[in-house]
Each structure stands twice: as structure tokens, then as C-alpha cells.
Amino acid sequence: MMTSILALNGGSSSIRFAIYDAAADLARIVSGRIERIGMPGSRLVVNRPDSPPETRDIRSSERADAIRVLLEWLDGQPEFASLQAVGHRVVHGMSHSKPELITPELIDELRGIIPYDPEHLPLELELIDAFRERHSVPQVACFDTAFHAQMPRVAKLLPIPRRYEAKGVTRYGFHGISYAYLMEELARLGDPAAAKGRVVLAHLGNGASLAAVKGGQSVDTSMSFTPNSGFPMSTRSGDLDPGIASYLERAEGVAPAKFQQMVTHESGLLGVSEISSDMRDLLEQPDDPRAREAVDLFCYQVKKWVGAFAAALGGLDCLVFAGGIGENAPAVRARICKGLDFLGIQLSPHANDENGQVISTGSTTVRVIRTNEELMIARSVSRVLGQ
Secondary structure (H helix, E strand, O other), X not given: OOOEEEEEEEOOOOEEEEEEEOOOOOEEEEEEEEEOOOOOXXXXXXXXXXXXXXXXXXXXOOHHHHHHHHHHHHHOOHHHHHEEEEEEEEOOOOOOOOOEEOOHHHHHHHHHOHHHOOOOHHHHHHHXXXXXXXXXXXXXXXXXXXXXXXXXXXXXXXXXXXXXXXHOOOOOOOOHHHHHHHHHHHHHOOOOHHHHOEEEEEEEOOXXXXXXXXXXXXXXXXXXXXXXXXXXXXOOOOOOOOHHHHHHHHHHOOOHHHHHHHHHHOOHHHHHHOOOOOHHHHHOOOOOHHHHHHHHHXXXXXXXXXXXXXXXXXXOOEEEEEHHHHHHOHHHHHHHHOOOHHHOOOEOHHHHHOOOOEOEOOOOEEEEOOOOHHHHHHHHHHHHOOO
């Protein structure tokens, strides 16, 4: 008899989901997404194997209505009748180091840390509450910060007055669910670097970060107290001189909330190019100097982080590209890797152009692995339930 696990991946303005057959080695049954939540044009898109996509418009701009549409659609699916559990991506888990069953106490704790992650936690909590009201199945929280929970203390410290550390102001890192999946895939592929090597994982998508992994453990990561830090992303600025905030406040009256809006939604590729936040659009306009500079900046900054993490690791055995950009943009991978011969990184142009599994010819293995956060959530749920 089929039993199913639902994986929910809630972002700041989107929900990705997938249903897996728990009795068939977590074979995916159906997947889908809701994008542009709270904005015009929001719709539910559902994908099944060997079937055309199914779509459903969401006319309201209210976040609660998007969740309601998703729940109503799920309740009408035959595989949902055998639902065993729900797994949620929870972006911020503070000190939590592994997936956990969701309890009233955990929900209260997560509500208390919304100021640490106001972009993601509200939607994630609404999803948890909505399912709790309609279904009595167990729910599991999979924390994006958990992968980095055991980073060395020196990698977690922020150089501000020590008293703030007691309030939780420290380096956390994110994209941990993706990184956990990539490390499991690296082991499945038989790469010895998964257990004993020095690995840099590059999750390059709308949100983007790098992680340095040694002996299977995260030792550093580019994101810090918030997912805004690190290198430039689609609309996020990455690291900035703190003096910029005070300058803009004095010179142009930019209040903290407006500054946060700018560095989260108006910066990065979009801010520099003034054209698009999508790397694909920018690569198609190489004659526009703004697009060219945005791509150059992204690749240059990622390359710097690869070099920095190779230094932190004491060398490099494997570099993994993942995420929408990392998996599908050969030109970006080539620019990042150009000039890294001193780290043993040499690309095969043909393998890179074909998005091959291994795209390198040098002593350091460079891989392209398609990440799967929803499957990792389902695996975590299965492990928490003891299956």
C-alpha cells in the first residue's frame, strides 16, 4: 500500500512542493510550485511524469489564499489520501542542528525568532499552521542552517561587541538542505572527497552561496547572519561596507527598512545591470555594458570565495556547481574557473558546454550536480520517523 510524504519548500514569495512514495524508495509522484505569491500573475503549476503541466490561477494577492489554493488542490489528489507526514524547509533554525518533529513548543520558538528572518519565516509558519488545522499527520522541520551548525567557532564569530553574541547575532549560513543533498550525492557517486576530502559547494541560483566542507563537515560558508550576505545574487547585494547604510541615511534619508528593501530586492544582478535579475537575460545581452558588468562582478566575486575557501581548507579536491545558474550556465562556470589552474582546476570545454557530470580535466574534480531540496526534505522526514 502506498504511503506518501509531502515536502514543502517555502520561500519569501514562492512555494515549491513534491509528493513522494514512502513505500517505493521515495519515488517522486508529483511536484509543483506557486510563484509570485502576493503579486499579480500568481499561479499554481503542477508537474506529473508524462503529463502536460497543470495550472491554476490565484486571483487574490493574499498569501493565505495561495496556501488555501495549494491545500485544496492537494486534498483532491488520490495520493494525498495516504499522506504519512509533511516536511517543511525552515530557513532559520538558530542553534538547531538536525531535522525535528514540529511541536507547539517549536512553533512558539520559531515565532520568537521571526526578527532574525522576516523574509521567510512568516510564510513557513503559515504553511505549518494551515496543515496543522486540516491534517493530523506529523510535520517535520528541516532547518537550512543546520548543515552549518558545527562550523568552527572562529568561522561563526562576528567582529562586533561580544554582548551581541548572547542575543544570537552570529554567523549561521544557509542553503544547508541543498548542501546536505549535494554531499549525499557526492558519496553516492563514489567520490572519496565526500568523506575525507576538501570540497567547495557552489549553490548558485537566485539566492547563492558557497560552503567549504572538510571531512564531510561544514567549516565555513559565504552567507552569514542573514541570506543577504556573501557575494552578489539576483537581487541581493551580498557583503557591503556598513558605512553605506549610514551614508545613505544622512545623504538621502534612506531609513533602515528602505535600505533593507534595497539590499534584498533591488540590488545584486538587478541593481548593477538595471535590466534583469535573471542571469539568462544578462548573458543574452553581452553588448550592453551594464549586463556585462553584472555578470563579470558575479563571476569575479564567486571566484574570490572559491580561492578563500581553498585557503581555509588547506587545498581543494572537489568543486561542485549546483542551483539554477550553477547547473545550467556553462559560460558562468567557465568564467569562475578561469585562472584557477593553481588550484588544479582545469575545465573540459566540451563537458562544460554539455553540463556534464564531471567537467574537469585537472587534478581537482569539478562536478555539476542537480540539487534537490524537496527530496532531501523527504529523506529527512523518513529518517525522523525512523523508516
